[in-house]
Amino acid sequence: xxxxxxxxxxxxxxxxxxxxxxxxxxxxxxxxxxxxxxxxxxxxxxxxxxxxxxxxxxxxxxxxxxxxxxxxxxxxxxxxxxxxxxxxxxxxxxxxxxxxxxxxxxxxxxxxxxxxxxxxxxxxxxxxxxxxxxxxxxxxxxxxxxxxxxxxxxxxxxxxxxxxxxxxxxxxxxxxxxxxxxxxxxxxxxxxxxxxxxxxxx
Amino acid sequence: xxxxxxxxxxxxxxxxxxxxxxxxxxxxxxxxxxxxxxxxxxxxxxxxxxxxxxxxxxxxxxxxxxxxxxxxxxxxxxxxxxxxxxxxxxxxxxxxxxxxxxxxxxxxxxxxxxxxxxxxxxxxxxxxxxxxxxxxxxxxxxxxxxxxxxxxxxxxxxxxxxxxxxxxxxxxxxxxxxxxxxxxxxxxxxxxxxxxxxxxxx
DNA sequence: CAGAAAATTGAACAATGTTCATTTAACTAT
DNA sequence: ATAGTTAAATGAACATTGTTCAATTTTCTG
Numbered sequence: 001x002x003x004x005x006x007x008x009x010x011x012x013x014x015x016x017x018x019x020x021x022x023x024x025x026x027x028x029x030x031x032x033x034x035x036x037x038x039x040x041x042x043x044x045x046x047x048x049x050x051x052x053x054x055x056x057x058x059x060x061x062x063x064x065x066x067x068x069x070x071x072x073x074x075x076x077x078x079x080x081x082x083x084x085x086x087x088x089x090x091x092x093x094x095x096x097x098x099x100x101x102x103x104x105x106x107x108x109x110x111x112x113x114x115x116x117x118x119x120x121x122x123x124x125x126x127x128x129x130x131x132x133x134x135x136x137x138x139x140x141x142x143x144x145x146x147x148x149x150x151x152x153x154x155x156x157x158x159x160x161x162x163x164x165x166x167x168x169x170x171x172x173x174x175x176x177x178x179x180x181x182x183x184x185x186x187x188x189x190x191x192x193x194x195x196x197x198x199x200x201x202x
Numbered sequence: 203x204x205x206x207x208x209x210x211x212x213x214x215x216x217x218x219x220x221x222x223x224x225x226x227x228x229x230x231x232x233x234x235x236x237x238x239x240x241x242x243x244x245x246x247x248x249x250x251x252x253x254x255x256x257x258x259x260x261x262x263x264x265x266x267x268x269x270x271x272x273x274x275x276x277x278x279x280x281x282x283x284x285x286x287x288x289x290x291x292x293x294x295x296x297x298x299x300x301x302x303x304x305x306x307x308x309x310x311x312x313x314x315x316x317x318x319x320x321x322x323x324x325x326x327x328x329x330x331x332x333x334x335x336x337x338x339x340x341x342x343x344x345x346x347x348x349x350x351x352x353x354x355x356x357x358x359x360x361x362x363x364x365x366x367x368x369x370x371x372x373x374x375x376x377x378x379x380x381x382x383x384x385x386x387x388x389x390x391x392x393x394x395x396x397x398x399x400x401x402x403x404x
Numbered sequence: 405c406a407g408a409a410a411a412t413t414g415a416a417c418a419a420t421g422t423t424c425a426t427t428t429a430a431c432t433a434t
Numbered sequence: 435a436t437a438g439t440t441a442a443a444t445g446a447a448c449a450t451t452g453t454t455c456a457a458t459t460t461t462c463t464g
Contacts, residue, residue: 031320131377163372167366187362192399193402
């Protein structure tokens with residue numbers, strides 16, 4: 001049974017707008033996204049955008065979900081590719097995989113964090129869930145080097161380590177705090193010493 | 203010799219606009235800043251803003267410099283207050299001082315990083331310099347626990363550690379990656395193990 | 405104090421997200 | 435098939451903003 005023409009058109013337009021937004025963000029920045037450009041790309045009227053998405057913020061969040069899923073894919077691949085190495089090596093590989101994604105998808109990655117929602121706009125749960133997936137990859141090797149610790153602590157630490165590496169990358173590309181060619185060695189330096197410190201305890 | 207009335211007025215307006223912008227950012231967000239509100243606050247015309255500042259971005263950057271200087275002051279105080287403690291304890295105190303500033307000056311802090319400049323707009327050198335000051339505070343205790351290492355490495359590591367702690371705080375308040383009550387213990391956990399790992403090396 | 409120079413003004417402009425009355429298309433029951 | 439009903443698509447119009455600039459006011463100078 002075919003879906004109604006209406007729903008079919010709506011789904012097509014949904015995808016067309018998402019594709020257009022993703023391409024435009026990738027090619028310039030999220031701040032340069034314009035409703036009229038999207039409508040022109042998708043071959044629809046200006047108002048049609050608002051039949052499919054609540055507003056531009058919602059559209060951007062959908063692009064962000066796609067980006068999160070691509071990051072997840074990248075990290076999953078990195079996790080698989082180095083599955084037999086030591087946990088610490090895998091953690092470093094994961095950090096580098098994330099860094100590589102940032103370098104190769106700069107504007108889409110920036111859109112994830114640069115685009116600040118209006119004050120009343122709630123960060124949707126499905127975006128938070130999309131982020132959560134990422135920590136799975138870190139948690140796996142980390143739970144080996146933190147064997148015996150509380151699962152809650154391991155889970156928290158996976159998130160904090162991600163946030164820490166993310167901070168190093170972010171303050172490098174956005175604020176020149178960390179020199180670009182220091183990012184990779186510093187992520188490695190901090191991870192190695194953190195893990196070494198873990199095993200130096202009790 | 204009194205400065206000309208023109209320059210006097212200009213200086214007064216400069217301060218009045220900065221004060222108004224700072225107050226308004228602190229009370230709502232940088233995204234809610236409106237040129238017309240600033241003019242009303244400062245008792246000047248709309249156009250007068252542009253006699254004193256290049257544009258609103260420049261005004262916001264000046265507020266950011268003030269914020270950076272206040273962060274510097276906070277960290278300097280923390281550094282002094284715990285001057286006789288172990289280096290690692292001082293590093294933890296510095297991280298907590300930064301966290302405390304973020305909690306107590308949320309919107310001004312967010313303005314530092316949320317406000318993305320137009321693509322052509324160069325991040326001014328005096329903002330970068332303002333950031334650099336912050337790393338001095340970390341470099342001091344860090345150079346004790348990294349005694350004998352290359353000064354270049356110590357300097358890089360101070361920046362990376364700041365960026366790492368900043369990342370943990372940022373992804374906590376903006377993205378819910380790290381639970382709020384986990385931020386402080388996690389910063390401490392990561393710093394302690396990192397430093398422990400350092401001394402575990404040759 | 406007159407005239408020149410400079411700053412101040414705020415109405416007008418341009419850009420842009422969003423809305424909604426009108427038009428067009430899709431569906432349904434006979 | 436078709437008239438009638440329901441729903442979607444349209445894009446002109448609106449509201450909000452940052453920024454500009456010709457006209458006005460103020461300040462400076464000889």
